[in-house]
Amino acid sequence: MESAIKNGVPGVEAECGGACACATCHVYVEEEWRAQTGEPSPMEEDMLDFGYEIKPNSRLSCQIKVREELDGLVVRTPERQT
Ligand code: FES
Known part of the structure; x- marks a missing residue:
């Protein structure tokens, strides 16, 4: 989330600043990365x-x-955040 915000990635809003209290940083983790992200x-x-x-x-x-280990991680953003 912090990397997305610092680099202006559209689709990640992060309204709560990372406190796990808003769900506006929702992403889809690509299948091949799910094990590494947990x-x-x-x-x-x-x-x-x-x-x-x-x-x-x-x-x-x-x-x-x-x-x-997450170098190269691929995630996608949803069509919109809530
Ligand atoms: S920034 Fe992740 S839940 Fe709010």
Whole structure:
């Protein structure tokens, strides 16, 4: 989420600033990256209920911690945020 905001990526609004309290940083993680990004926490899952067109590969991008193994990570943004 922070990388998207700093680089002006459209479609990531992040209204709560990364506090897992808005779901406007919703992204779809590409299938080949799902294992590396892991599963959402229970708190993230609860907040995802407020996201737009949630899918099995939905994540809140503010909850994905960037680390070396995620170099090249591909995510897509939904048509709109809630
Ligand atoms: S920035 Fe609000 S939930 Fe991610």
